[in-house]
Amino acid sequence: MRVILADDHELVLEGLRGLLANEADIEVVATVTDGGALLAAIERLRPQVAVMDLQMPAPEGLNCLAEIRRRELPVRVLVLTAFGDGESIQFALENGADGFALKTAPPRQTVDAIRQVGLGNMVFPPAARKWLWGHRPEANPELSTREWDVLELVAKGLTNPQIAEHLAVSENTVKFHLQNIFQKLGVNNRTEAAGFYFRRKGSLSV
Secondary structure: OEEEEEOOOHHHHHHHHHHHOOOOOOEEEEEEOOHHHHHHHHHHHOOOEEEEOOOOOOOOHHHHHHHHHHOOOOOEEEEEEOOOOHHHHHHHHHOOOOEEEEOOOOHHHHHHHHHHHHOOOOEOOHHHHHHHHOOOOOOOOOOOHHHHHHHHHHHOOOOHHHHHHHHOOOHHHHHHHHHHHHHHHOOOOHHHHHHHHHHHHHHHHO
16 A cells, blocks of 8 residues: 655654554655645655645645645545644545544554555544534435435445445446435535535434
């Protein structure tokens, strides 16, 4: 699993690099300290995962994440930050982050988050999920029972082939349901759809 690390603090980069050096299935192909270098490295090296801070210069992490998605770069993004506030979580979701991890988490948890994101799963710590559950959706879209089934599996991090196998349908059927779900929810990607699911689940459990 090819990984790029992006943080404007060299100490953090060296710590992460050292942490991942012991993982046989993960290779750090580059470390960068600003958004511009991250974008260039992704385009040049084509990693599976970019681990990035939200507080970086030129462009700053928030805008860099949006730019990665605007360019449709084929990389999964794990946001690694010291800030677990609602604004950061919401921005990460709205701009297509595949995972959100806190620098205060245990090292092993961070490694697992990187690996899970690389495997195609979405990762959000309990603090992020708690915030999502506390922000209930205003809309009440009329999803079909099967669409709710698909949405639940998306929120669990399953890929389209995995969902198709789980529901015993074709992958094209899953794609059809996802298109309808995105349209009904007014979202643009799987992460935003998963965010809706977690918020709705929280509102129904109260």
